Amino acid sequence: MNLTVSVVIITYARPQFVRTCLEHLGRLNSEPHEIIVVDASPDDRTKQLITEHFPHVRLLRNDLGPGTMPESRQIGFGTATGDIVAFIDDDAYVDPDWLDELRKPYADPRVVGVGGRASNGIEGEETKGLGEIGRLLPDGRLTGNFGANPGRLIEVDHLLGANMSFRRSALAALGGIRGNYPGTCLCEESDISLRLKREGGTLVFQPAALVRHVAAPYTSGGKRFDRRYLYYARRNHVVLLARVYGWRDPLLRRYALSTVRAQKEYVWAMRYRFAARRPDGSRRPFMRRLTAPVVLTRALAELTGLAAGFPAAWIARRRDRAAAVS
Amino acid sequence: MRVSAYILVGDPNHLRESVSSYYDHVDRIVLSYDETRTSWTGTPLPVDECLATIRELDRDGKCVDVPGRFARLDENPLDNDTFQRQNALDAASDGADWVIQLDTDEVMLDPAQFFASLRRADATGMSAMDYPARWLYAQVAPGRYLEASTRFWRPSASFPGPLAVRAGTRLRHARQTDTLLYRVDMRPWNTDPHHPRDAPVHEMIPPERAVLHYSWVRDHETIRRKFGWSGHAAHYSLPIVYQRWASRQRHPLRTVLTNPLRRRDWYRLVSVPENADMK
Numbered sequence: 001m002n003l004t005v006s007v008v009i010i011t012y013a014r015p016q017f018v019r020t021c022l023e024h025l026g027r028l029n030s031e032p033h034e035i036i037v038v039d040a041s042p043d044d045r046t047k048q049l050i051t052e053h054f055p056h057v058r059l060l061r062n063d064l065g066p067g068t069m070p071e072s073r074q075i076g077f078g079t080a081t082g083d084i085v086a087f088i089d090d091d092a093y094v095d096p097d098w099l100d101e102l103r104k105p106y107a108d109p110r111v112v113g114v115g116g117r118a119s120n121g122i123e124g125e126e127t128k129g130l131g132e133i134g135r136l137l138p139d140g141r142l143t144g145n146f147g148a149n150p151g152r153l154i155e156v157d158h159l160l161g162a163n164m165s166f167r168r169s170a171l172a173a174l175g176g177i178r179g180n181y182p183g184t185c186l187c188e189e190s191d192i193s194l195r196l197k198r199e200g201g202t203l204v205f206q207p208a209a210l211v212r213h214v215a216a217p218y219t220s221g222g223k224r225f226d227r228r229y230l231y232y233a234r235r236n237h238v239v240l241l242a243r244v245y246g247w248r249d250p251l252l253r254r255y256a257l258s259t260v261r262a263q264k265e266y267v268w269a270m271r272y273r274f275a276a277r278r279p280d281g282s283r284r285p286f287m288r289r290l291t292a293p294v295v296l297t298r299a300l301a302e303l304t305g306l307a308a309g310f311p312a313a314w315i316a317r318r319r320d321r322a323a324a325v326s
Numbered sequence: 327m328r329v330s331a332y333i334l335v336g337d338p339n340h341l342r343e344s345v346s347s348y349y350d351h352v353d354r355i356v357l358s359y360d361e362t363r364t365s366w367t368g369t370p371l372p373v374d375e376c377l378a379t380i381r382e383l384d385r386d387g388k389c390v391d392v393p394g395r396f397a398r399l400d401e402n403p404l405d406n407d408t409f410q411r412q413n414a415l416d417a418a419s420d421g422a423d424w425v426i427q428l429d430t431d432e433v434m435l436d437p438a439q440f441f442a443s444l445r446r447a448d449a450t451g452m453s454a455m456d457y458p459a460r461w462l463y464a465q466v467a468p469g470r471y472l473e474a475s476t477r478f479w480r481p482s483a484s485f486p487g488p489l490a491v492r493a494g495t496r497l498r499h500a501r502q503t504d505t506l507l508y509r510v511d512m513r514p515w516n517t518d519p520h521h522p523r524d525a526p527v528h529e530m531i532p533p534e535r536a537v538l539h540y541s542w543v544r545d546h547e548t549i550r551r552k553f554g555w556s557g558h559a560a561h562y563s564l565p566i567v568y569q570r571w572a573s574r575q576r577h578p579l580r581t582v583l584t585n586p587l588r589r590r591d592w593y594r595l596v597s598v599p600e601n602a603d604m605k
């Protein structure tokens with residue numbers, strides 16, 4: 001049976017990347033069942049692009065604005081009609097055999113989600129973190145390493161939002177994609193994966209389904225890995241664990257402890273920057289030493305995010321119950 | 327998933343419990359021993375006694391003899407260790423996906439858990455599985471042991487090398503290999519002081535499901551002989567090693583309570599079900 005695939009691209013004010021993304025989708029060896037773009041941009045540039053150059057693409061609107069990626073995903077998912085719904089980022093460009101490779105593992109009926117590899121153009125990424133691709137560790141942390149290439153299909157715990165797909169029926173049975181992951185929106189893709197895994201589904205990483213991820217700049221404010229990012233990373237992670245596994249699960253407690261332990265790195269970094277001499281023996285400028293404690297603001301961002309995650313999780317769980325989404 | 331095992335035959339202590347713990351879960355067991363019944367350091371080994379025990383419990387005919395010449399006295403004993411293991415591993419790899427490398431003084435407390443972890447390691451594409459072994463130092467009373475721990479008496483795993491490797495693996499040193507490791511531990515964070523603090527832990531199991539390593543759980547005469555045949559004989563044969571062991575066995579409570587005062591060699595007192603009660 002040849003399963004049909006709907007491709008959903010969510011975007012916010014990056015029409016130049018959407019154009020390239022759609023051009024690559026046009027070069028696929030097998031055509032997808034449909035392509036859906038969900039646009040949350042404050043302007044009409046993406047709408048204009050699609051209307052003029054890609055009339056076969058379905059354009060949907062998310063009026064909630066920036067920082068609502070999960071809501072955009074749900075809008076796309078709710079409209080998609082393919083057996084499989086694949087999500088790619090607007091700055092992720094597919095290889096010609098991406099769709100065929102992504103579809104193959106679904107021949108196994110236990111498989112409910114398939115993620116592909118994202119090549120970021122970083123030297124050595126093919127082998128970096130080979131043993132820790134897409135895992136939920138016992139201390140509650142999630143590993144990424146989706147640029148690594150294990151050379152074969154492997155089971156994972158979660159998938160990368162830039163290149164992931166799900167069996168539509170399995171995700172629909174859980175109530176679809178959940179929102180309430182604000183900010184730079186980390187964790188919403190993991191939420192989908194962990195819920196499916198919790199229900200006994202199998203998720204696999206298919207390295208042959210490749211996208212080239214060019215990591216476009218954020219258009220909704222901030223930079224990658226800035227303090228805002230660190231805050232939301234911790235906050236949303238707490239929300240994720242509490243929503244998927246509940247308050248009593250030890251993962252949540254262990255994650256909080258892991259986060260606190262991890263802050264030692266910043267203290268060491270500050271001590272290092274405070275030293276009068278550099279490792280090569282040269283003298284460190286006085287101003288550099290004076291500003292050494294600034295690095296601790298990163299720890300502050302992380303710990304504040306951790307603390308903020310608990311009330312946020314309480315609210316999110318109440319909303320889930322009200323919406324009957326599991 | 328086809329699983330084989332290999333055994334280095336030569337130590338009768340806990341041999342029966344060790345092999346029985348996983349016998350039903352493997353397809354084949356390779357028995358590796360020196361043809362001259364000699365250890366890596368040239369001392370005699372009770373190989374025939376061990377073989378007789380194995381023949382008794384091999385009800386399905388899974389065990390295969392693969393003797394060889396491993397007592398190369400001009401070589402370092404640990405190199406002989408690696409050489410014999412590699413030879414056995416190559417023989418066990420034939421027709422298998424994974425090979426268990428458990429010593430005969432190591433007993434799986436919960437084989438179902440061990441093989442469930444191995445299936446996860448296989449599914450996630452790993453090449454070897456580190457599984458925690460609880461290192462028993464001495465028996466102090468029936469069912470009571472001194473076990474290696476952290477300074478403040480928390481369980482501490484030891485990983486002498488992966489206890490399961492993919493067929494065809496090349497060993498670097500004894501059981502150790504340079505390959506992708508699936509690491510199971512007894513806490514969410516690494517508990518082995520010989521590994522980096524941030525060594526990843528992929529799966530956590532309770533201590534009751536670990537492997538028990540009856541490493542130095544012997545009577546006085548046997549422990550002295552073990553110090554002679556071990557690959558670590560050069561260190562173990564120092565008089566202080568035996569003196570400490572004997573003293574700690576005689577004064578277990580003092581040994582445990584003085585943990586915080588020592589820089590290493592920390593222990594806790596544990597009860598372990600007698601062999602008949604093991605799963």
